[in-house]
Amino acid sequence: MRTDQLIDALSRDPAPALPAMNALIARALAVGGLISLGLMLATVGVRREMAAATMQGWFVLKLALVALIALAGWKLASRAGKPGRSLQFGVLAAAVAAIALACFTDLWMLGTPGVGRRIIGDNALLCIVTIPFLSIAPLVAGFIAMRDGAPTRPTQAGAALGLLAGGIGGVMYGLHCTDDSPLFVAIWYVAGIGLVTLAGAAAGRRWLSW
Amino acid sequence: MRQDREAEWKRLLLAARAGDEGAYRVFLSDVSNYLRGWAQGGLRRAGRSTAEAEDIVQETLIAIHTRRHTWDPDQPVGPWLHGVGRHKLIDSLRRRTGHDHLSVEAFAEVIPAPAAASDLAEGDILNMADSLPERQASIVRSIFVDGRKTAEVAATLSMSEGAVRVALHRALKSLAARFGKDSSHAH
Numbered sequence: 001m002r003t004d005q006l007i008d009a010l011s012r013d014p015a016p017a018l019p020a021m022n023a024l025i026a027r028a029l030a031v032g033g034l035i036s037l038g039l040m041l042a043t044v045g046v047r048r049e050m051a052a053a054t055m056q057g058w059f060v061l062k063l064a065l066v067a068l069i070a071l072a073g074w075k076l077a078s079r080a081g082k083p084g085r086s087l088q089f090g091v092l093a094a095a096v097a098a099i100a101l102a103c104f105t106d107l108w109m110l111g112t113p114g115v116g117r118r119i120i121g122d123n124a125l126l127c128i129v130t131i132p133f134l135s136i137a138p139l140v141a142g143f144i145a146m147r148d149g150a151p152t153r154p155t156q157a158g159a160a161l162g163l164l165a166g167g168i169g170g171v172m173y174g175l176h177c178t179d180d181s182p183l184f185v186a187i188w189y190v191a192g193i194g195l196v197t198l199a200g201a202a203a204g205r206r207w208l209s210w
Numbered sequence: 211m212r213q214d215r216e217a218e219w220k221r222l223l224l225a226a227r228a229g230d231e232g233a234y235r236v237f238l239s240d241v242s243n244y245l246r247g248w249a250q251g252g253l254r255r256a257g258r259s260t261a262e263a264e265d266i267v268q269e270t271l272i273a274i275h276t277r278r279h280t281w282d283p284d285q286p287v288g289p290w291l292h293g294v295g296r297h298k299l300i301d302s303l304r305r306r307t308g309h310d311h312l313s314v315e316a317f318a319e320v321i322p323a324p325a326a327a328s329d330l331a332e333g334d335i336l337n338m339a340d341s342l343p344e345r346q347a348s349i350v351r352s353i354f355v356d357g358r359k360t361a362e363v364a365a366t367l368s369m370s371e372g373a374v375r376v377a378l379h380r381a382l383k384s385l386a387a388r389f390g391k392d393s394s395h396a397h
Binding site: 004012018020021084085148150152 | 226227228229230231232233234235238239242246264267268271272273275277278279280281282285286288289290291292293294296297325329330331333334335336337353354355357360372375376378379
């Protein structure tokens with residue numbers, strides 16, 4: 001076939017059929033996030049003294065830190081699907097700094113007594129198992145959206161989606177979990193989200209190349 | 211990338227988004243000349259005949275077309291085009307030459323090469339439409355071959371116009387996946 005024939009054909013369909021990348025990913029996350037929320041309510045459920053917990057600074061801080069990780073994932077993932085755009089690591093750096101700062105605040109305000117208890121928490125194992133479980137729906141949804149994108153670095157794009165999905169799963173689990181210390185977040189939440197990020201990177205390599 | 215080219219490409223792509231077929235045709239032709247220069251250079255450096263350049267050009271054009279929604283209007287066209295083009299060129303050069311580390315020159319240094327009469331791709335993506343499911347095949351043929359309007363095709367198939375355009379997009383994506391494989395095996 002001659003190239004001008006191909007160009008003639010393609011030019012009959014000038015406007016893109018799909019919405020912009022950010023809209024594609026946002027739509028996928030809305031669906032994945034709702035499924036994740038439903039699964040959280042159906043399995044572990046929201047912590048019993050929820051109303052009282054929202055009055056506590058440590059609980060709100062925990063959710064904010066995990067949400068910041070999700071936001072970092074969003075910033076990276078939304079760029080990863082668009083060629084010619086450099087990745088934005090600013091929010092990720094801010095999330096790391098905020099977690100570190102929160103840990104120092106915890107140690108400074110509450111001191112060393114009971115620090116082991118705050119680190120180990122009530123249920124560390126449930127945390128690193130449930131966060132990946134609640135991340136599956138947003139991760140799959142994000143991958144479906146990203147396959148419509150043009151990730152020139154599939155492994156990185158998959159990792160970014162993993163970070164984003166892990167952050168969402170982390171927020172959902174955070175509504176159940178009663179371990180509110182930043183020290184717990186820095187170890188167990190980060191470990192759970194890290195597992196999802198690694199899984200995303202491996203899956204990206206496999207399913208996001210084009 | 212020269213500044214005036216950037217401004218021109220941006221103007222053409224914005225017009226294409228608004229449905230201007232003529233502007234989109236000019237954009238694709240102009241881009242194809244750059245891709246040809248680029249592909250020929252890459253093949254030459256890999257010690258290959260430039261006969262395969264046209265397959266690479268077409269494969270990359272189809273990739274640009276099916277991924278055109280990944281360009282944001284507030285982003286310059288050059289780097290986006292370079293990103294898609296580089297990804298596709300390296301991929302198809304690798305498949306054809308077996309080399310893993312191919313140098314692809316910067317887009318800005320490419321000398322555009324207009325098509326010669328003899329420049330023909332082995333693959334024919336429009337003929338391949340026959341292998342698609344019936345409805346997709348008929349959408350591809352009606353719009354790309356017969357030049358019918360999307361609205362017209364939508365009315366005939368009693369589908370919405372948006373659904374026809376998404377079906378066309380999906381059809382082209384699956385054809386593109388096969389096009390790359392078939393044309394690199396042909397050699």
